[in-house]
Amino acid sequence: MGSLAFERITLIGIGLIGSSIAREIREQGMAGHVTISTRSPETLKRAEELGLGDSYTLSAAEAVKGADLVIVSVPVGASGAVAEEIAPHLKPGALVTDVGSTKASVIAQMMPHMPPHVHFIPGHPIAGTEKSGPDAGFVGLFKGRWCILTPIEGTDRDALALLRAFWEAMGSMVDEMDPQHHDKVLAIVSHLPHIIAYNIVGTADDLETVTESEVIKYSASGFRDFTRLAASDPTMWRDVCLHNKDAILEMLARFSEDLAYLQRAIRWGEGDKLFELFTRTRAIRRSIVQAGQDVDAPDFGRHALDPK
């Protein structure tokens, strides 16, 4: 086993994120035994075919028995039901975490079920792709990416340090954040971009004159980047929208105001306003690239002409 090792790790949900964690655990020998549980028999069978764990069960309750670390990687809307099912079977001292894209709602759903003898620490790796399912995961997904932990007041320091070490072993950089703050930040940097992508691709699809011909034909342009995001998992993103409603609506209101400003500048031919905005945003892109936050995965919509 590797230097950071758990006797038994249980993964509930074995899609893109769960299976990437499983692959990394396997690669690094981080567990004596990995139990995998998921809702659908087909996905469980596929996880077994891929050899992602040591044992497989459709029962989340069975899966968590004796586990030292339980990682819940299901759509955020399913967190409460999973917590309710596993709670009575958790071993005293077990560390329970999740990877959900929203945090306040996951805490509200899971916390009431958590027995006092376990450590529940919510988390969110800021790493992913538009793909889903157990085949989509890969070793290295979390490398060099942030993972945000949103510990609840009174969280055991040793348990927190252990979860931090776990994500560092996954290759991530770890930050701690208040859950409400997390939800606001993620609303603008992740949730809105996806909503905008779903919207623009939907609009293009509604414009019947361009679909099935020009949209596909000329998609090697900016539109292509949007189609990647808009191909993301519908269940996952439905849940994100429903479970980070307030922060998303707040950011959408700001977005609409700023869009109206842009619309007005275009209508009135105010080139200086457009130029000023486009110059400011270009600087942001460059600072992200410089900070090493540009991603290496070939599928991330990067263009050959992007700044290095």
Ligand SMILES: NC(=O)C1=CN([C@@H]2O[C@H](COP(=O)(O)OP(=O)(O)OC[C@H]3O[C@@H](n4cnc5c(N)ncnc54)[C@H](O)[C@@H]3O)[C@@H](O)[C@H]2O)C=CC1
């Ligand atoms: N896809 C991404 O890029 C990222 C996703 N996340 C979060 O990670 C979580 C999982 O997302 P993905 O792995 O991408 O999704 P996925 O769709 O690839 O996998 C979801 C897994 O959850 C299982 N599942 C669904 N409902 C369930 C239930 N009620 N009980 C037990 N298992 C259930 C599915 O069978 C599947 O194994 C979500 O909460 C998402 O917000 C976090 C970071 C990035």
Ligand SMILES: O=C(O)C(=O)Cc1ccc(O)cc1
């Ligand atoms: O595919 C992309 O570009 C992403 O933004 C991946 C992603 C999706 C959801 C998250 O909560 C974190 C990362």
